[in-house]
Amino acid sequence: MEEPQNMAGWKIWLPTFVGLAAGLGMILGLGMAPKGETIVVREEGGDLGAIGYGRMEELIRYIDARYVDDVEDDELVEDAINTILDDLDPHSSYIPKEELKQATERLQGNFDGIGIEFMILDDTLMVITPLAGGPSEEAGVLAGDKIVQVGDTTIAGRDLKNEKIMTLLRGEKGTEVEIGVKRGKEEKLRKFTITRAKIPNNSVDVAYMVDKKTGFIKVNRFNATTYEDFMKQLEDLVEKQGMEHLIIDLRQNPGGYLMEATQILSQLFEDREKLLVYTEGDKSTRQDYNSTGANFFTVDKIAVLIDEGSASASEIVAGALQDWDRGIIVGRRTFGKGLVQEQYKLSDGSALHLTVSRYFTPSGRCIQRDYSDSEGYEDDFSARFQSGELQDPSKFKLADTTEYYTAGGRVVYGGGGISPDIFVPLDTFLFSTYYLQLRQKISPFVFRYFESNKETLKEWVKESAFIKNFEVTDELFNEFLAYAEKDKVLSKRNETVLAKTDPELRQWLKARIGKHLFDQSTLYKVINERNPMIGEALDWINSDKKLVELVD
Numbered sequence: 001m002e003e004p005q006n007m008a009g010w011k012i013w014l015p016t017f018v019g020l021a022a023g024l025g026m027i028l029g030l031g032m033a034p035k036g037e038t039i040v041v042r043e044e045g046g047d048l049g050a051i052g053y054g055r056m057e058e059l060i061r062y063i064d065a066r067y068v069d070d071v072e073d074d075e076l077v078e079d080a081i082n083t084i085l086d087d088l089d090p091h092s093s094y095i096p097k098e099e100l101k102q103a104t105e106r107l108q109g110n111f112d113g114i115g116i117e118f119m120i121l122d123d124t125l126m127v128i129t130p131l132a133g134g135p136s137e138e139a140g141v142l143a144g145d146k147i148v149q150v151g152d153t154t155i156a157g158r159d160l161k162n163e164k165i166m167t168l169l170r171g172e173k174g175t176e177v178e179i180g181v182k183r184g185k186e187e188k189l190r191k192f193t194i195t196r197a198k199i200p201n202n203s204v205d206v207a208y209m210v211d212k213k214t215g216f217i218k219v220n221r222f223n224a225t226t227y228e229d230f231m232k233q234l235e236d237l238v239e240k241q242g243m244e245h246l247i248i249d250l251r252q253n254p255g256g257y258l259m260e261a262t263q264i265l266s267q268l269f270e271d272r273e274k275l276l277v278y279t280e281g282d283k284s285t286r287q288d289y290n291s292t293g294a295n296f297f298t299v300d301k302i303a304v305l306i307d308e309g310s311a312s313a314s315e316i317v318a319g320a321l322q323d324w325d326r327g328i329i330v331g332r333r334t335f336g337k338g339l340v341q342e343q344y345k346l347s348d349g350s351a352l353h354l355t356v357s358r359y360f361t362p363s364g365r366c367i368q369r370d371y372s373d374s375e376g377y378e379d380d381f382s383a384r385f386q387s388g389e390l391q392d393p394s395k396f397k398l399a400d401t402t403e404y405y406t407a408g409g410r411v412v413y414g415g416g417g418i419s420p421d422i423f424v425p426l427d428t429f430l431f432s433t434y435y436l437q438l439r440q441k442i443s444p445f446v447f448r449y450f451e452s453n454k455e456t457l458k459e460w461v462k463e464s465a466f467i468k469n470f471e472v473t474d475e476l477f478n479e480f481l482a483y484a485e486k487d488k489v490l491s492k493r494n495e496t497v498l499a500k501t502d503p504e505l506r507q508w509l510k511a512r513i514g515k516h517l518f519d520q521s522t523l524y525k526v527i528n529e530r531n532p533m534i535g536e537a538l539d540w541i542n543s544d545k546k547l548v549e550l551v552d
Contacts, residue, residue: 056080089355090371090378091339097349112173113166113199116141121444123160124148128447134199139192141181143516144451149180149189171196200225203256206524207233210534214541215243218524222256222313227263231296234267238297245301245541247534248317251331255312258289258340258359265320266291268299268327274362276320279340281357302327303537306420308381308390311335318418319361325408325547329420330537332390335380336417338368363404365414370399390426393419408547421547422540424533434494435501439508441484446512448483449476463518467525470513472506480509503530 056077064073081094115134116127127145130137148156150168171177173196181190203226205218215237219226237243255261258277265276272293280286304318304327315334321327338359344352358366371377389395400415413419429435450457460466484490498505507530514522528534540547 089339090374091341092355093353095351100351111170111199111201112196113170114194114196115199119443120160121447124156125165135194135197139194141192146182147179148182151178173198202229204229204233206521207237208521208525209241209243210247214245214247214538216247218249219253221253222260224257226260230264234297246299247303247537249305250310250314250317251305251307252309253314255314258313261313261316262289265317267295268302270295277316277359277361279357279359284357301541303541304329305533306331306334306418308332308335308384311337315367315418319367322412322418323362323406325406328422328540328547329418330422330533331420331424333396333419334417336367336369338366363412365404367414367417369416393423422536424536429497429500430504432497434497437490438484438505442508442512445480445483446516450516457517460517463522466514466517470510472509477506
């Protein structure tokens with residue numbers, strides 16, 4: 001897929017993840033919009049009523065006709081719309097028509113493109129891998145190819161941006177695009193004419209067995225195909241690999257479709273008509289979402305991993321499992337998004353995402369955070385970091401002290417996200433500027449390392465042998481540091497941070513090399529070996545303690 005490798009690393013997305021969680025991924029009720037409903041702007045002379053229908057159009061006409069300077073009417077209208085929505089809540093939003101397709105694409109589960117994973121390296125677009133079965137693979141594009149031309153446009157240099165690349169490569173299914181590729185040391189440009197096709201935008205990153213009885217599934221969002229993606233992986237783990245217990249990773253999952261979340265939840269409860277979540281608002285009657293009792297696979301113990309980036313549909317899953325004592329919740333407090341939006345298409349092709357109700361967990365708690373301070377709402381992660389909550393959960397001050405009870409009688413709270421049953425603190429060294437800048441250098445370094453050591457690395461034929469035996473030697477690690485320190489920002493080595501993060505950096509180097517040798521699942525298998533949340537989940541799964549005994 002034309003998804004860029006995250007070259008910016010944690011430094012770029014960490015401070016803005018709250019915005020991501022508050023954005024399109026958290027459009028919880030996107031698929032719930034009433035069919036055919038439209039919003040009508042009344043003509044002049046109509047029934048204006050008490051709330052002032054027509055005044056905005058009248059105002060715009062006066063400004064357009066009499067204002068001292070030229071103005072753009074469309075910009076005025078959009079500014080007015082956004083100002084109105086800003087006074088409502090953080091999740092009601094307006095999307096111009098030119099942005100609507102891009103804004104909803106990730107939730108639809110696929111897009112039209114040429115099917116590559118790429119990264120920008122030294123102002124050049126490098127193909128990390130052509131997606132299996134995609135049009136680029138069929139055309140003959142290989143990992144390591146440099147795409148320097150798309151159609152008549154040369155793409156290289158300092159102005160090369162991810163957005164520009166995706167605009168050029170994506171297009172309607174069935175249309176053709178010609179790309180010019182430099183391969184290795186070849187001087188002549190290779191030309192490929194590629195027919196764009198539907199490219200799956202998978203919401204399940206990886207699924208594998210952590211040990212002989214426990215499976216692991218990482219869900220990155222809840223789009224239109226998440227239930228199907230999840231069930232395919234669950235079927236494989238249960239029927240082919242003998243899975244009994246399950247770890248569901250919802251960290252940094254910003255949410256998405258409500259129905260996809262409830263369908264997955266329904267598969268994790270054997271009982272019929274078990275309340276999973278309900279929604280209700282002043283103008284929306286209560287709607288219950290219950291389990292069906294139609295389970296395809298039996299899962300014994302369940303652990304869910306969460307953090308401050310888990311929002312919306314992720315919180316629905318975690319909240320339902322926690323309220324019914326069906327599974328243990330491990331990690332840190334979730335984002336706290338309990339508002340439901342519906343999508344309304346406007347007459348000019350733009351769209352309105354309007355909050356219409358709140359959702360409630362089975363025990364009756366709404367976990368929406370207070371948003372009266374909009375600036376504070378957006379800066380929530382920084383506030384948690386500075387308060388010390390990410391290291392010590394007692395630093396969190398409950399906004400709502402109302403006590404709710406799980407099926408087993410445990411006390412839980414609303415008003416600020418889902419709090420875990422087992423807290424795992426954040427390692428603050430992993431958020432130091434120096435470490436984050438080093439992390440950004442791992443992908444380009446590994447790409448170069450792989451290119452110059454292909455023959456040696458070919459000896460690693462089996463993934464299991466690589467994971468067990470491959471080591472990042474001091475020589476390789478120092479080679480990486482020397483590469484990173486060519487950057488002026490990293491030229492001054494921070495020995496204190498490096499001493500604390502050395503094992504983590506080596507693990508990421510190994511994981512990235514493993515991904516190049518095998519696939520994406522290898523990266524997760526290597527990284528998860530050191531993950532403390534997975535360690536806590538496995539400790540509970542492999543113990544004889546019941547959930548209530550463990551957390552009370």
